[in-house]
Protein backbone atom coordinates (compact mmCIF):
# COMPACT_ATOMS: atom_id res chain seq x y z
CA UNK A 1 0.00 0.00 0.00
CA UNK A 2 1.39 3.40 -0.85
CA UNK A 3 0.70 6.90 0.31
CA UNK A 4 -2.37 6.94 -1.89
CA UNK A 5 -4.22 4.47 0.21
CA UNK A 6 -3.19 6.16 3.39
CA UNK A 7 -4.39 9.47 2.04
CA UNK A 8 -7.64 7.92 1.09
CA UNK A 9 -8.02 6.56 4.55
CA UNK A 10 -7.45 10.00 5.98
CA UNK A 11 -9.89 11.58 3.56
CA UNK A 12 -12.50 9.24 4.96
CA UNK A 13 -12.17 11.12 8.21
CA UNK A 14 -14.00 14.09 6.71
CA UNK A 15 -16.64 15.27 9.07
CA UNK A 16 -19.65 14.48 6.90
CA UNK A 17 -18.67 10.84 6.99
CA UNK A 18 -17.80 10.69 10.63
CA UNK A 19 -21.34 10.12 11.85
CA UNK A 20 -21.71 7.30 9.42
CA UNK A 21 -18.46 5.68 10.47
CA UNK A 22 -19.38 6.03 14.12
CA UNK A 23 -22.78 4.52 13.46
CA UNK A 24 -21.19 1.59 11.74
CA UNK A 25 -18.87 1.03 14.66
CA UNK A 26 -21.69 1.20 17.12
CA UNK A 27 -23.54 -1.34 15.09
CA UNK A 28 -20.49 -3.53 14.83
CA UNK A 29 -19.95 -3.44 18.56
CA UNK A 30 -23.61 -4.20 19.17
CA UNK A 31 -23.48 -7.07 16.77
CA UNK A 32 -20.34 -8.40 18.33
CA UNK A 33 -21.78 -8.22 21.81
CA UNK A 34 -22.37 -11.69 23.08
CA UNK A 35 -19.84 -13.15 20.73
CA UNK A 36 -16.95 -11.64 22.64
CA UNK A 37 -14.86 -11.07 19.56
CA UNK A 38 -14.56 -7.28 19.63
CA UNK A 39 -11.10 -7.22 21.11
CA UNK A 40 -9.78 -10.06 19.01
CA UNK A 41 -11.07 -8.46 15.86
CA UNK A 42 -9.74 -4.98 16.58
CA UNK A 43 -6.33 -6.41 17.30
CA UNK A 44 -6.15 -8.34 14.07
CA UNK A 45 -7.12 -5.22 12.16
CA UNK A 46 -4.42 -3.03 13.60
CA UNK A 47 -1.75 -5.66 13.25
CA UNK A 48 -2.57 -6.06 9.60
CA UNK A 49 -2.40 -2.32 9.02
CA UNK A 50 0.93 -2.03 10.70
CA UNK A 51 2.49 -4.80 8.72
CA UNK A 52 1.22 -3.27 5.50
CA UNK A 53 2.74 0.06 6.37
CA UNK A 54 6.06 -1.53 7.22
CA UNK A 55 6.20 -3.22 3.85
CA UNK A 56 5.45 0.10 2.13
CA UNK A 57 8.33 2.06 3.48
CA UNK A 58 10.69 -0.75 2.65
CA UNK A 59 9.48 -1.19 -0.92
CA UNK A 60 11.32 0.95 -3.44
CA UNK A 61 9.64 2.20 -6.57
CA UNK A 62 9.94 -0.24 -9.47
CA UNK A 63 12.66 0.79 -11.91
CA UNK A 64 10.42 0.66 -14.97
CA UNK A 65 8.02 3.29 -13.62
CA UNK A 66 8.07 6.27 -16.03
CA UNK A 67 9.97 9.17 -14.54
CA UNK A 68 8.20 12.53 -14.69
CA UNK A 69 10.18 14.84 -16.88
CA UNK A 70 8.46 18.18 -16.45
CA UNK A 71 7.52 20.08 -13.34
CA UNK A 72 3.85 19.82 -14.34
CA UNK A 73 3.93 16.05 -14.64
CA UNK A 74 5.75 15.78 -11.39
CA UNK A 75 3.29 17.98 -9.55
CA UNK A 76 0.44 15.90 -10.87
CA UNK A 77 2.13 12.66 -9.92
CA UNK A 78 3.21 14.08 -6.62
CA UNK A 79 0.83 12.04 -4.50
CA UNK A 80 1.69 8.70 -5.96
CA UNK A 81 5.34 9.16 -5.02
CA UNK A 82 6.95 8.89 -1.63
CA UNK A 83 8.26 12.18 -0.32
CA UNK A 84 11.99 11.34 -0.79
CA UNK A 85 11.24 10.14 -4.36
CA UNK A 86 9.41 13.35 -5.07
CA UNK A 87 12.22 15.49 -3.69
CA UNK A 88 14.81 13.57 -5.69
CA UNK A 89 12.88 14.04 -8.93
CA UNK A 90 12.26 17.73 -8.24
CA UNK A 91 15.98 18.18 -7.77
CA UNK A 92 16.71 16.60 -11.16
CA UNK A 93 14.18 18.87 -12.88
CA UNK A 94 15.40 22.03 -11.15
CA UNK A 95 19.01 21.23 -11.99
CA UNK A 96 18.19 20.37 -15.62
CA UNK A 97 16.35 23.67 -16.02
CA UNK A 98 18.95 25.71 -14.15
CA UNK A 99 16.39 26.72 -11.52
CA UNK A 100 16.89 27.37 -7.84
CA UNK A 101 16.24 24.20 -6.00
CA UNK A 102 12.76 23.86 -4.53
CA UNK A 103 11.55 21.52 -1.90
CA UNK A 104 8.41 19.41 -1.55
CA UNK A 105 7.18 19.00 1.94
CA UNK A 106 4.31 17.06 3.34
CA UNK A 107 2.06 18.11 6.19
CA UNK A 108 -0.48 16.09 8.04
CA UNK A 109 -3.24 18.32 9.36
CA UNK A 110 -3.46 18.27 13.17
CA UNK A 111 -6.58 18.90 15.25
CA UNK A 112 -7.22 22.67 15.37
CA UNK A 113 -4.88 23.26 12.46
CA UNK A 114 -5.49 25.72 9.67
CA UNK A 115 -3.61 26.66 6.55
CA UNK A 116 -1.93 29.67 8.20
CA UNK A 117 -0.38 27.46 10.87
CA UNK A 118 0.60 24.93 8.31
CA UNK A 119 2.31 27.58 6.17
CA UNK A 120 4.19 28.81 9.22
CA UNK A 121 5.46 25.29 9.85
CA UNK A 122 6.47 25.08 6.19
CA UNK A 123 8.38 28.37 6.40
CA UNK A 124 6.20 29.94 3.70
CA UNK A 125 5.65 33.70 3.92
CA UNK A 126 2.20 34.73 5.29
CA UNK A 127 1.52 36.91 2.20
CA UNK A 128 1.66 33.74 0.16
CA UNK A 129 -1.46 32.52 1.91
CA UNK A 130 -3.40 35.61 0.74
CA UNK A 131 -2.15 35.07 -2.77
CA UNK A 132 -3.18 31.42 -2.60
CA UNK A 133 -6.67 32.16 -1.31
CA UNK A 134 -7.17 34.65 -4.18
CA UNK A 135 -6.12 32.14 -6.80
CA UNK A 136 -9.68 31.01 -7.57
CA UNK A 137 -12.85 29.44 -6.21
CA UNK A 138 -11.24 26.03 -6.28
CA UNK A 139 -9.06 26.83 -3.25
CA UNK A 140 -12.11 27.36 -1.01
CA UNK A 141 -11.86 23.68 -0.13
CA UNK A 142 -8.69 24.56 1.80
CA UNK A 143 -10.77 26.53 4.32
CA UNK A 144 -12.14 23.23 5.54
CA UNK A 145 -9.25 20.91 6.08
CA UNK A 146 -9.54 18.00 8.46
CA UNK A 147 -7.17 16.35 10.90
CA UNK A 148 -5.10 13.65 9.19
CA UNK A 149 -5.58 15.22 5.75
CA UNK A 150 -2.34 15.38 3.82
CA UNK A 151 -1.15 18.52 2.08
CA UNK A 152 2.03 18.67 0.03
CA UNK A 153 3.64 21.99 -0.74
CA UNK A 154 6.51 22.97 -2.97
CA UNK A 155 8.38 26.11 -1.98
CA UNK A 156 11.68 27.73 -2.82
CA UNK A 157 14.37 28.92 -0.41
CA UNK A 158 12.83 32.42 -0.35
CA UNK A 159 9.64 31.02 1.18
CA UNK A 160 7.63 31.43 -2.01
CA UNK A 161 4.92 28.88 -2.68
CA UNK A 162 5.45 27.13 -6.01
CA UNK A 163 2.85 24.38 -5.87
CA UNK A 164 0.36 22.79 -3.51
CA UNK A 165 -1.50 19.56 -3.70
CA UNK A 166 -4.40 18.49 -1.53
CA UNK A 167 -6.50 15.37 -1.81
CA UNK A 168 -10.07 16.63 -1.41
CA UNK A 169 -11.52 13.13 -1.26
CA UNK A 170 -10.87 9.83 -2.92
CA UNK A 171 -12.43 11.14 -6.12
CA UNK A 172 -10.75 14.50 -6.62
CA UNK A 173 -7.73 16.57 -5.68
CA UNK A 174 -6.74 20.21 -5.75
CA UNK A 175 -3.61 21.25 -7.58
CA UNK A 176 -2.21 24.76 -7.29
CA UNK A 177 0.75 25.67 -9.44
CA UNK A 178 2.70 28.82 -10.10
CA UNK A 179 2.47 29.54 -13.79
CA UNK A 180 4.29 32.59 -15.16
CA UNK A 181 4.46 34.08 -11.70
CA UNK A 182 0.79 33.59 -10.75
CA UNK A 183 -0.76 30.81 -8.69
CA UNK A 184 -3.37 28.86 -10.65
CA UNK A 185 -5.72 26.45 -8.87
CA UNK A 186 -7.45 23.54 -10.55
CA UNK A 187 -9.42 20.54 -9.33
CA UNK A 188 -8.76 17.23 -10.98
CA UNK A 189 -10.56 13.94 -10.75
CA UNK A 190 -8.63 10.86 -9.85
CA UNK A 191 -9.16 8.08 -12.27
CA UNK A 192 -11.02 5.52 -10.22
CA UNK A 193 -11.35 2.11 -11.68
CA UNK A 194 -14.13 -0.11 -10.39
CA UNK A 195 -13.52 -3.83 -10.40
CA UNK A 196 -15.93 -6.55 -9.41
CA UNK A 197 -15.07 -9.23 -6.95
CA UNK A 198 -16.90 -11.82 -4.89
CA UNK A 199 -16.59 -13.79 -1.71
CA UNK A 200 -18.43 -16.64 -0.05
CA UNK A 201 -18.42 -18.06 3.41
CA UNK A 202 -20.01 -20.60 5.70
CA UNK A 203 -20.81 -19.60 9.24
CA UNK A 204 -19.35 -21.54 12.07
CA UNK A 205 -20.03 -19.17 14.97
CA UNK A 206 -20.68 -15.65 13.65
CA UNK A 207 -21.08 -13.82 10.36
CA UNK A 208 -18.14 -11.64 11.25
CA UNK A 209 -15.69 -14.43 11.84
CA UNK A 210 -16.85 -16.21 8.67
CA UNK A 211 -16.56 -13.01 6.65
CA UNK A 212 -13.11 -12.31 8.02
CA UNK A 213 -12.08 -15.81 7.06
CA UNK A 214 -13.22 -15.14 3.50
CA UNK A 215 -11.16 -11.95 3.41
CA UNK A 216 -14.07 -9.52 3.41
CA UNK A 217 -13.43 -6.09 4.88
CA UNK A 218 -15.42 -4.80 7.84
CA UNK A 219 -17.16 -2.23 5.65
CA UNK A 220 -18.51 -4.92 3.36
CA UNK A 221 -19.56 -7.09 6.31
CA UNK A 222 -21.42 -4.17 7.85
CA UNK A 223 -23.09 -3.39 4.55
CA UNK A 224 -24.10 -7.03 4.19
CA UNK A 225 -25.54 -7.03 7.71
CA UNK A 226 -27.40 -3.77 6.96
CA UNK A 227 -28.92 -5.14 3.75
CA UNK A 228 -30.23 -8.33 5.34
CA UNK A 229 -30.72 -6.82 8.80
CA UNK A 230 -34.48 -6.43 8.27
CA UNK A 231 -34.91 -10.15 7.68
CA UNK A 232 -32.17 -11.70 9.76
CA UNK A 233 -30.98 -10.92 13.27
CA UNK A 234 -27.25 -11.46 12.96
CA UNK A 235 -26.83 -12.22 16.64
CA UNK A 236 -29.84 -14.37 17.45
CA UNK A 237 -30.96 -15.93 14.15
CA UNK A 238 -27.60 -17.17 12.92
CA UNK A 239 -27.15 -20.95 12.72
CA UNK A 240 -24.01 -22.97 12.17
CA UNK A 241 -23.94 -23.80 8.46
CA UNK A 242 -25.65 -20.56 7.35
CA UNK A 243 -23.84 -19.28 4.28
CA UNK A 244 -23.49 -16.24 2.14
CA UNK A 245 -22.20 -15.11 -1.22
CA UNK A 246 -21.50 -11.49 -1.93
CA UNK A 247 -20.64 -9.71 -5.19
CA UNK A 248 -19.09 -6.33 -4.59
CA UNK A 249 -16.96 -3.58 -6.07
CA UNK A 250 -13.39 -2.72 -5.37
CA UNK A 251 -12.09 0.75 -6.17
CA UNK A 252 -8.65 1.18 -7.63
CA UNK A 253 -6.62 4.31 -8.14
CA UNK A 254 -3.37 4.19 -10.09
CA UNK A 255 -3.61 0.40 -10.10
CA UNK A 256 -3.82 0.16 -6.35
CA UNK A 257 -6.86 -0.78 -4.37
CA UNK A 258 -8.03 2.17 -2.31
CA UNK A 259 -11.23 0.76 -0.87
CA UNK A 260 -14.16 -1.53 -1.33
CA UNK A 261 -17.12 -0.15 -3.19
CA UNK A 262 -20.77 -1.12 -3.10
CA UNK A 263 -22.26 -4.53 -2.70
CA UNK A 264 -23.87 -5.35 -6.06
CA UNK A 265 -25.74 -8.50 -5.13
CA UNK A 266 -25.73 -10.92 -2.25
CA UNK A 267 -27.33 -14.09 -1.03
CA UNK A 268 -27.70 -15.19 2.55
CA UNK A 269 -28.99 -18.61 3.52
CA UNK A 270 -30.27 -18.52 7.08
CA UNK A 271 -31.60 -21.67 8.67
CA UNK A 272 -32.26 -23.13 5.20
CA UNK A 273 -34.07 -20.07 3.88
CA UNK A 274 -32.43 -18.10 1.07
CA UNK A 275 -32.57 -14.31 1.00
CA UNK A 276 -31.32 -12.39 -2.02
CA UNK A 277 -30.70 -8.74 -2.61
CA UNK A 278 -29.50 -6.67 -5.52
CA UNK A 279 -28.46 -3.05 -5.84
CA UNK A 280 -30.42 -1.03 -8.35
CA UNK A 281 -30.25 2.65 -9.21
CA UNK A 282 -33.55 4.29 -10.01
CA UNK A 283 -32.91 6.05 -13.37
CA UNK A 284 -35.27 8.89 -12.42
CA UNK A 285 -33.74 10.09 -9.17
CA UNK A 286 -30.42 8.26 -9.41
CA UNK A 287 -30.94 6.72 -5.97
CA UNK A 288 -29.48 3.31 -5.32
CA UNK A 289 -31.21 0.85 -3.06
CA UNK A 290 -31.32 -2.87 -2.42
CA UNK A 291 -34.21 -4.92 -3.72
CA UNK A 292 -35.36 -8.51 -3.68
CA UNK A 293 -35.20 -10.33 -7.05
CA UNK A 294 -38.84 -9.39 -7.68
CA UNK A 295 -38.20 -5.69 -7.08
CA UNK A 296 -39.40 -5.26 -3.49
CA UNK A 297 -37.36 -3.04 -1.21
CA UNK A 298 -35.09 -4.80 1.27
CA UNK A 299 -35.98 -2.05 3.74
CA UNK A 300 -39.31 -2.55 5.38
CA UNK A 301 -41.91 0.13 5.87
CA UNK A 302 -43.43 1.54 9.06
CA UNK A 303 -46.97 2.47 9.92
CA UNK A 304 -47.09 6.07 11.06
CA UNK A 305 -49.76 5.20 13.64
CA UNK A 306 -49.92 1.79 15.34
CA UNK A 307 -53.47 2.13 16.67
CA UNK A 308 -56.92 3.41 15.69
CA UNK A 309 -57.09 6.33 18.09
CA UNK A 310 -59.71 8.86 19.05
CA UNK A 311 -57.22 11.66 19.69
CA UNK A 312 -53.59 12.34 20.45
CA UNK A 313 -53.64 12.97 24.19
CA UNK A 314 -49.99 13.85 24.57
CA UNK A 315 -47.24 14.72 22.15
CA UNK A 316 -43.50 14.22 22.13
CA UNK A 317 -41.90 16.87 24.33
CA UNK A 318 -38.64 17.39 26.07
CA UNK A 319 -40.34 18.75 29.21
CA UNK A 320 -43.93 18.40 30.43
CA UNK A 321 -45.82 18.26 33.68
CA UNK A 322 -46.69 14.70 34.59
CA UNK A 323 -50.31 14.57 35.84
CA UNK A 324 -49.72 11.63 38.18
CA UNK A 325 -46.12 12.08 39.27
CA UNK A 326 -46.71 15.86 39.63
CA UNK A 327 -43.34 16.76 38.28
CA UNK A 328 -41.76 17.93 35.07
CA UNK A 329 -40.36 15.21 32.87
CA UNK A 330 -39.89 14.77 29.18
CA UNK A 331 -42.38 12.75 27.22
CA UNK A 332 -40.42 10.65 24.78
CA UNK A 333 -43.34 9.30 22.84
CA UNK A 334 -46.86 9.98 21.69
CA UNK A 335 -50.02 9.09 23.62
CA UNK A 336 -52.94 7.93 21.54
CA UNK A 337 -56.21 7.91 23.46
CA UNK A 338 -58.27 4.88 22.42
CA UNK A 339 -60.93 2.63 23.87
CA UNK A 340 -59.73 -0.06 26.24
CA UNK A 341 -59.14 -3.25 24.24
CA UNK A 342 -58.43 -1.52 20.89
CA UNK A 343 -55.89 -3.65 18.96
CA UNK A 344 -52.32 -2.32 18.87
CA UNK A 345 -50.49 -3.06 15.61
CA UNK A 346 -46.79 -3.56 15.10
CA UNK A 347 -45.52 -0.49 13.24
CA UNK A 348 -43.32 -2.63 11.05
CA UNK A 349 -41.92 -6.08 10.38
CA UNK A 350 -39.67 -7.11 13.21
CA UNK A 351 -39.16 -9.17 16.26
CA UNK A 352 -40.38 -9.00 19.86
CA UNK A 353 -37.40 -8.13 22.05
CA UNK A 354 -39.29 -7.30 25.26
CA UNK A 355 -42.63 -8.33 26.71
CA UNK A 356 -43.37 -7.54 30.34
CA UNK A 357 -43.84 -4.86 32.98
CA UNK A 358 -41.68 -1.77 33.05
CA UNK A 359 -42.44 0.47 36.08
CA UNK A 360 -44.77 3.36 35.25
CA UNK A 361 -45.10 2.09 31.70
CA UNK A 362 -47.10 -0.87 32.94
CA UNK A 363 -47.33 -3.71 30.44
CA UNK A 364 -44.88 -3.06 27.63
CA UNK A 365 -43.87 -4.64 24.35
CA UNK A 366 -40.79 -3.62 22.38
CA UNK A 367 -40.25 -4.60 18.76
CA UNK A 368 -36.91 -4.44 17.00
CA UNK A 369 -37.01 -3.58 13.28
CA UNK A 370 -33.83 -4.24 11.35
CA UNK A 371 -30.64 -3.14 13.02
CA UNK A 372 -31.49 0.53 13.55
CA UNK A 373 -35.09 0.87 14.64
CA UNK A 374 -37.20 -0.19 17.58
CA UNK A 375 -40.71 0.66 18.72
CA UNK A 376 -42.18 0.55 22.22
CA UNK A 377 -45.84 0.12 23.18
CA UNK A 378 -46.86 0.87 26.78
CA UNK A 379 -49.84 0.89 29.22
CA UNK A 380 -51.13 -2.25 27.48
CA UNK A 381 -54.14 -4.15 28.78
CA UNK A 382 -53.02 -7.54 27.46
CA UNK A 383 -50.64 -8.96 24.87
CA UNK A 384 -51.28 -11.12 21.85
CA UNK A 385 -50.84 -14.44 23.66
CA UNK A 386 -49.07 -16.10 20.75
CA UNK A 387 -46.16 -13.67 20.92
CA UNK A 388 -43.07 -14.34 23.02
CA UNK A 389 -39.69 -12.65 23.17
CA UNK A 390 -38.04 -13.66 19.89
CA UNK A 391 -41.31 -14.02 17.95
CA UNK A 392 -41.37 -12.49 14.49
CA UNK A 393 -44.12 -10.01 13.76
CA UNK A 394 -45.29 -8.51 10.51
CA UNK A 395 -46.35 -4.94 9.90
CA UNK A 396 -49.90 -4.33 11.05
CA UNK A 397 -50.09 -7.53 13.09
CA UNK A 398 -52.01 -7.18 16.38
CA UNK A 399 -49.42 -7.44 19.12
CA UNK A 400 -51.44 -6.22 22.13
CA UNK A 401 -54.52 -4.29 23.29
CA UNK A 402 -54.89 -0.76 24.64
CA UNK A 403 -55.19 -0.44 28.41
CA UNK A 404 -54.10 1.78 31.27
CA UNK A 405 -51.58 -0.39 33.11
CA UNK A 406 -48.80 1.41 34.98
CA UNK A 407 -49.10 5.14 35.60
CA UNK A 408 -51.91 6.18 33.26
CA UNK A 409 -54.87 8.52 33.78
CA UNK A 410 -57.01 6.65 31.26
CA UNK A 411 -56.77 4.05 28.52
CA UNK A 412 -54.24 5.08 25.91
CA UNK A 413 -51.30 3.74 23.97
CA UNK A 414 -47.95 5.28 24.78
CA UNK A 415 -45.83 4.78 21.66
CA UNK A 416 -42.10 5.37 21.27
CA UNK A 417 -39.92 5.25 18.20
CA UNK A 418 -36.17 4.83 18.56
CA UNK A 419 -33.45 5.15 15.97
CA UNK A 420 -30.13 3.67 17.06
CA UNK A 421 -31.41 3.67 20.62
CA UNK A 422 -32.39 7.33 20.80
CA UNK A 423 -35.97 8.57 21.02
CA UNK A 424 -37.49 10.32 18.04
CA UNK A 425 -40.85 11.97 17.71
CA UNK A 426 -43.06 9.27 16.13
CA UNK A 427 -45.22 11.92 14.50
CA UNK A 428 -42.37 13.61 12.66
CA UNK A 429 -39.54 11.06 12.41
CA UNK A 430 -38.36 10.42 8.87
CA UNK A 431 -39.39 6.83 8.31
CA UNK A 432 -37.35 4.67 5.98
CA UNK A 433 -38.82 4.55 2.51
CA UNK A 434 -39.46 1.11 1.17
CA UNK A 435 -40.98 1.65 -2.23
CA UNK A 436 -40.62 -1.20 -4.69
CA UNK A 437 -39.02 -0.64 -8.09
CA UNK A 438 -41.54 1.58 -9.95
CA UNK A 439 -43.45 -0.54 -12.46
CA UNK A 440 -42.23 1.54 -15.40
CA UNK A 441 -38.64 0.61 -14.47
CA UNK A 442 -39.27 -3.12 -13.89
CA UNK A 443 -38.01 -4.02 -17.38
CA UNK A 444 -34.85 -2.00 -16.79
CA UNK A 445 -34.48 -3.55 -13.33
CA UNK A 446 -34.71 -7.07 -14.74
CA UNK A 447 -32.33 -6.30 -17.57
CA UNK A 448 -29.67 -4.72 -15.37
CA UNK A 449 -29.89 -7.17 -12.47
CA UNK A 450 -30.23 -10.50 -14.30
CA UNK A 451 -26.46 -10.78 -15.00
CA UNK A 452 -25.83 -10.25 -11.28
CA UNK A 453 -28.31 -12.94 -10.29
CA UNK A 454 -26.83 -15.27 -12.92
CA UNK A 455 -23.41 -14.75 -11.36
CA UNK A 456 -24.87 -15.28 -7.91
CA UNK A 457 -26.43 -18.56 -9.12
CA UNK A 458 -23.10 -19.73 -10.44
CA UNK A 459 -21.24 -18.79 -7.27
CA UNK A 460 -23.72 -20.43 -4.93
CA UNK A 461 -23.71 -23.59 -7.05
CA UNK A 462 -19.92 -23.67 -6.92
CA UNK A 463 -20.07 -23.19 -3.17
CA UNK A 464 -22.59 -26.03 -2.80
CA UNK A 465 -20.41 -28.37 -4.84
CA UNK A 466 -17.38 -27.40 -2.78
CA UNK A 467 -19.27 -28.00 0.47
CA UNK A 468 -20.54 -31.37 -0.78
CA UNK A 469 -16.95 -32.36 -1.69
CA UNK A 470 -15.67 -31.44 1.75
CA UNK A 471 -18.35 -33.47 3.45
CA UNK A 472 -17.56 -36.52 1.27
CA UNK A 473 -13.87 -36.22 2.04
CA UNK A 474 -14.43 -36.01 5.76
Ligand SMILES: [Zn+2]
Nearest residue numbers: 333334335414
Ligand atom coordinates in the same frame (compact mmCIF):
# COMPACT_ATOMS: atom_id res chain seq x y z
ZN1 LIG B 1 -47.08 8.67 27.13
